[in-house]
Amino acid sequence: MVNPRCDLWDWRRRIGDVYGAIRASGEPEAAWLAWRATRDALFGGHPQSPLEGDARARFAGLRYFPYDPDLRRLVELTPVADAPAISVPAGEDGHVVLHPFARTRGLAGALGGELSLFWIGGYGGGVFLPFADATSGQESYGGGRYVLDSIKGADLGGTPDGRVWIDFNFAYAPSCAYSQRYVCPLALPENRLDAAVRAGERL
Secondary structure, three states, rough: OOHHHHHHHHHHHHHHHHHHHHHHOHHHHHHHHHHHHOOOHHHOOOOOOOOOOHHHHOOOOOEOOOOHHHHHEEEEEOOOOOOOOOEOHHHHEEEEEEEEEEEEEEEEEHOOOOOEEEEEEOOOOOEEEEEEEEOOOOOOOOOOEEEHHHHHEEOEOOOOOOOOEEEEEEEEEOHOOOOOOOOOOOOOOEOOOOOOOOEEOOO
């Protein structure tokens, strides 16, 4: 018997496993290659793939920019105080409430801006980091890409002193880039970078 929730559980387990391996690895590019292979296997053959039937039948692998070690950044986080919560549509789930809780420090020199990190409201919560850049709509998905989404297991880790890894090589398009079945939170105006981030998933 097909059980979509069990399938989704399995999908998230597999994603969580590969991100655990990323955090444990001392070789970021090798971890990136393993991440790519896992995503291709899931997109091509898993019941929870966001690809529709015809697209899945033609699927030959997701496309990425070449790995760029300069776009792997260990950044500080500056707390954000008293920022209003943001409610965004989430399809059948109603709305997702995003609470800005921190702002990066260390990206502006290279990328022309910093990024806000959001805490997803609800039971358990989770960290969420979407962004858009000068490639959005031209070379990458127009609605932006995700770097962190800890509810889904996408967590690149950090250091004991509170810095976190923002590795744009692991940026990926949300499910709504592949199917109208999904309604995804997209990059907010404050998370739009002036530079072209040619790393991660591309069109």
